[in-house]
Amino acid sequence: MRTHNNALLLDAPGIILSVSTLIVVVALKVSAGKRYIADRVANMGSNVFLLTRFPVITDVDEYVKANRRNKKVTWDDLNLCATV
Numbered sequence: 458m459r460t461h462n463n464a465l466l467l468d469a470p471g472i473i474l475s476v477s478t479l480i481v482v483v484a485l486k487v488s489a490g491k492r493y494i495a496d497r498v499a500n501m502g503s504n505v506f507l508l509t510r511f512p513v514i515t516d517v518d519e520y521v522k523a524n525r526r527n528k529k530v531t532w533d534d535l536n537l538c539a540t541v
Contacts (some may be wrong), residue, residue, distance in 0.1 A: 508538060 510527050514520045 506538065508535065 462485050508530055511520070511523050514523060
């Protein structure tokens, strides 16, 4: 019984260290990903026109209605916007 307690005392810090390392690595990756996306958007400049099918929707029912109502954006729609 005493050897199992010693093993637990040795295993617990290892598990805590590995889990905390994993959390730190994931947090750094998420932070780097956000920074990459922000840099990409910032580098687009002011000559960007964004054409989306949906506005910002936070409700599922509104999404279903918009999905039925709004047609899919095609390359023809893009070309039409480019000629205007």
